[in-house]
Amino acid sequence: MANLKFPDNFWWGSATSGPQSEGRFNKKNRNIFDYWFDTDKKAFFGGVGPDVASNFYNSFREDIKLYKEIGLNSLRTSIQWTRLIKNFETGEVDEDGVRFYTEVIEEFEKNGITLVMNLFHFDMPIELQEKYGGWESKHVVELFVKYARKAFELFGDKVKYWTTFNEPIVPVEAQYMYQFHYPLIVDVKKAMQVLYNTALASAKAIEEFRKTELLKKDGEIGIILNLTPSYPRSENEEDIKAAKISDAFFNNSFLDPAIYGKFPELLIEILEKDGALWESTEEELKIIAENTVDFLGVNYYQPRRIKARETEFDISKNGWLPDKYFENYDMPGKRMNIYRGWEIYPQAIYDIAKNIQDNYKNIKWFISENGMGVEGEEKFKNEEGIIEDDYRIDFFREHLTHLHRAIEEGSNCFGYHTWTPIDCWSWTNAYKNRYGFISVDLPTQIKTIKKSGYWIKKVSETNEIDG
Numbered sequence: 001m002a003n004l005k006f007p008d009n010f011w012w013g014s015a016t017s018g019p020q021s022e023g024r025f026n027k028k029n030r031n032i033f034d035y036w037f038d039t040d041k042k043a044f045f046g047g048v049g050p051d052v053a054s055n056f057y058n059s060f061r062e063d064i065k066l067y068k069e070i071g072l073n074s075l076r077t078s079i080q081w082t083r084l085i086k087n088f089e090t091g092e093v094d095e096d097g098v099r100f101y102t103e104v105i106e107e108f109e110k111n112g113i114t115l116v117m118n119l120f121h122f123d124m125p126i127e128l129q130e131k132y133g134g135w136e137s138k139h140v141v142e143l144f145v146k147y148a149r150k151a152f153e154l155f156g157d158k159v160k161y162w163t164t165f166n167e168p169i170v171p172v173e174a175q176y177m178y179q180f181h182y183p184l185i186v187d188v189k190k191a192m193q194v195l196y197n198t199a200l201a202s203a204k205a206i207e208e209f210r211k212t213e214l215l216k217k218d219g220e221i222g223i224i225l226n227l228t229p230s231y232p233r234s235e236n237e238e239d240i241k242a243a244k245i246s247d248a249f250f251n252n253s254f255l256d257p258a259i260y261g262k263f264p265e266l267l268i269e270i271l272e273k274d275g276a277l278w279e280s281t282e283e284e285l286k287i288i289a290e291n292t293v294d295f296l297g298v299n300y301y302q303p304r305r306i307k308a309r310e311t312e313f314d315i316s317k318n319g320w321l322p323d324k325y326f327e328n329y330d331m332p333g334k335r336m337n338i339y340r341g342w343e344i345y346p347q348a349i350y351d352i353a354k355n356i357q358d359n360y361k362n363i364k365w366f367i368s369e370n371g372m373g374v375e376g377e378e379k380f381k382n383e384e385g386i387i388e389d390d391y392r393i394d395f396f397r398e399h400l401t402h403l404h405r406a407i408e409e410g411s412n413c414f415g416y417h418t419w420t421p422i423d424c425w426s427w428t429n430a431y432k433n434r435y436g437f438i439s440v441d442l443p444t445q446i447k448t449i450k451k452s453g454y455w456i457k458k459v460s461e462t463n464e465i466d467g
């Protein structure tokens, strides 16, 4: 088969986040995960918390060297709100935090790696969660904007690409609906207010960004969304409607405000009917309308398979959930990543690209996460101690083949970032599933390039894959 060439200057990179890579070293404030771990270690796989993560705080120079060694030309990480800011109310910074991020940014620059800096990756300061209910509160929106402004002022002359949020739907789902992140509650009113408030926070941070001098320096700001296209079980009208509702909740709820500055009508209609619509003001809606993104990051892991409900949804048992309007469909024969329990469906990358091209202004975008988490990778080590992760290489190659087809057809995609450069700590799953191009041994923290690391190096250098 012929090799598939990608556009010039294509981003070949990878993504991580502050809380998942840095470790808590020298951090003066705690986020919800730090707090949760301190109070309930059992909630985390193997009792492993965010204390050390992959030690980026101490080893960032070596880590960035490794990124370079495997050919990454771009990388995304995040600032931890709880590291940069000392006093959330006043926005006073922690000088150690400022020094750390300044050095990190300089190190990326020195190594010629384009940095995408994200501002929020699930890591609400516990103080704001306990005092105000985190994103439930519009005061917290203001405090986030204050923090964002500080970050822009401090680092805006060095960082060109910014994103406001990573996967903002996840806190809505995880904290307020499906109970997998602290405070583990089910409350639709709060969940929907959180959804709205984070969309507002993103728009306000974008407004702040554009108010600063940064635009003159060619700075760009976007958002990172996890898109999980909903495929209906059949062409049957009821199934199609169910899939549309699923998309309205999980995908378009943030995609529409990011690109069009307004929320999906279908979502508003349902929430109004169920008395669960958020509280908004005209002024806020105007800010959302006027501050859409410059570019989009798309995290893609798996699709949703949806069917119309066949059984009655029991609100008294489950609380109000979007699942009231659809059921997940266990499609026979679907391909699975058995380790993570997620479906593998590379074709969806093409569908996402076409959706952006046809329905979302063909805005410029990149894959900001795509990856395969595998448990027990040790068993794939060869005699030289290198993990031979051919399954991961195949996974990337397949996804890239579909992405390439979409680009050939005019999709405005400028890059591909995997999750993640170096195996990192992952929320409640801790180190259960490994995703990196580079393995990390625990507790020694010895880092070794996997076979996929050598593969991406070649891809990045040649700007093509063997299709």
Ligand code: BGP
Residues within 6 Å of the ligand: 017, 020, 166, 167, 226, 299, 340, 369, 373, 419, 426, 427, 429, 433
């Ligand atoms: C994404 C998150 C990442 C990372 C990744 C892998 O949704 O943005 O932070 O965790 O998923 O997920 P997991 O570690 O749960 O397998």
